[in-house]
Amino acid sequence: xxxxxxxxxxxxxxxxxxxxxxxxxxxxxxxxxxxxxxxxxxxxxxxxxxxxxxxxxxxxxxxxxxxxxxxxxxxxxxxxxxxxxxxxxxxxxxxxxxxxxxxxxxxxxxx
Amino acid sequence: xxxxxxxxxxxxxxxxxxxxxxxxxxxxxxxxxxxxxxxxxxxxxxxxxxxxxxxxxxxxxxxxxxxxxxxxxxxxxxxxxxxxxxxxxxxxxxxxxxxxxxxxxxxxxxxxx
Numbered sequence: 001x002x003x004x005x006x007x008x009x010x011x012x013x014x015x016x017x018x019x020x021x022x023x024x025x026x027x028x029x030x031x032x033x034x035x036x037x038x039x040x041x042x043x044x045x046x047x048x049x050x051x052x053x054x055x056x057x058x059x060x061x062x063x064x065x066x067x068x069x070x071x072x073x074x075x076x077x078x079x080x081x082x083x084x085x086x087x088x089x090x091x092x093x094x095x096x097x098x099x100x101x102x103x104x105x106x107x108x109x110x111x
Numbered sequence: 112x113x114x115x116x117x118x119x120x121x122x123x124x125x126x127x128x129x130x131x132x133x134x135x136x137x138x139x140x141x142x143x144x145x146x147x148x149x150x151x152x153x154x155x156x157x158x159x160x161x162x163x164x165x166x167x168x169x170x171x172x173x174x175x176x177x178x179x180x181x182x183x184x185x186x187x188x189x190x191x192x193x194x195x196x197x198x199x200x201x202x203x204x205x206x207x208x209x210x211x212x213x214x215x216x217x218x219x220x221x222x223x224x
Contacts, residue, residue: 006153032207041218042217043201043215043216044201044213044215089213096159096161096162096165098159098167099156099159099203099205100156101153103152
């Protein structure tokens with residue numbers, strides 16, 4: 001089993017839809033979590049960090065469920081510009097900040 | 112403020128040749144990383160360095176070596192390139208403090224023929 005797993009998609013949604021992605025991690029020692037966005041052939045860019053209490057940034061909401069070992073990303077009112085691959089990242093802090101990426105979930109927002 | 116810079120951006124190698132990818136960061140981060148990304152896949156960790164003077168294997172270290180030359184620089188070496196090492200390579204740096212994030216270089220496109 002991979003340490004960090006995501007549904008690869010693609011998720012095809014119409015503009016204005018709400019879409020949610022999950023990311024599961026296997027190592028319970030993981031301490032910090034991030035969502036990154038990657039556009040084709042570009043370096044990943046930070047979308048948001050994921051805090052224990054959950055956090056929101058505009059149309060984006062991230063949640064952490066430590067008991068079930070997953071993080072989630074909710075995108076409301078999808079825009080065409082949201083089309084990208086979304087990568088979750090898990091930091092296994094007890095392994096010297098070993099940052100492990102999921103395989104990514106591809107989102108395509110259609111007009 | 113350059114962030115993370117990696118060179119070269121593009122390289123074509125013949126099978127068996129060697130080369131070194133260079134990476135430098137100017138943010139005084141402790142941790143640095145090398146990832147590879149194959150088409151349609153996520154980033155896989157090759158090696159990382161939690162701090163100056165230390166290096167550790169990631170998920171796919173075979174065929175690679177690394178050097179943490181100083182706090183700023185972390186290089187990745189392919190001693191004998193193979194076609195299976197054709198990929199996009201990303202260098203990254205990170206400081207584990209609240210509110211910090213992972214910074215990436217722009218990527219190095221390597222083709223081994």
